[in-house]
Amino acid sequence: MADQTDPRRIVGEYGERLAARYLEDQGLHIVDRNWRCALGEIDLVAREGDCLVFCEVKTRRSVRFGDPVEAVTPAKAARLRRLAAAWLREHGVRSGRIRIDVVAILRPASxxxxxxxxxxVGA
Incomplete structure (x- = not known):
């Protein structure tokens, strides 16, 4: 079991809550959170009209180690596409539009x- 006091975990969970709230405020409906399979994890799955949106949430406290968006490399985007395909298979979704988004959150100390x-981003 993961350490509930790990600062990275706390920041990440904060970011995912903020991202979900932001997406809902933009009119998306959250349909799944922190879905896991053998390939990894999808942070958020949302629906926008007839489109399923697979969201990677990147949260940082500073840009000292780069902008949060920089963490989504081409390899990570490819992995997100494979995860999206696995989610679709598991949930029996056979058609429809999908896209992969990134929600980048910067949460400074003040x-x-x-x-x-x-x-x-994952096209």
């Missing part, structure tokens, strides 16, 4: 968090 939503 001041408000910033949220950036990058649409369709």
């Amino acid at each position: 001041g408000p968090a910033t949220v950036r939503h990058l649409v369709g």
Whole structure:
């Protein structure tokens, strides 16, 4: 079992809650959170109209080690596509539009968090 006091875990969970709230405020409906399989994990799955949106959430406390978006490399985007395909198979979804988004959150020690939503990064 993961350490509930791990600062990275706390920051990550905060980011996922903020991202879900942000997406809902933008009119998306969250249909799944933290879905796991042998390939890895999808942070959020949302629906926007007839489109299923698979979201990777990246949260950082600073840009000291780079912008949160930089953590989504081409290899990570390819992995997200494989995870999305696995989610679709497991849930019996055979058709429809899908896309992969990134929600990048910067949560500094002081001041408000910033949220950036990058649409369709995994194409």
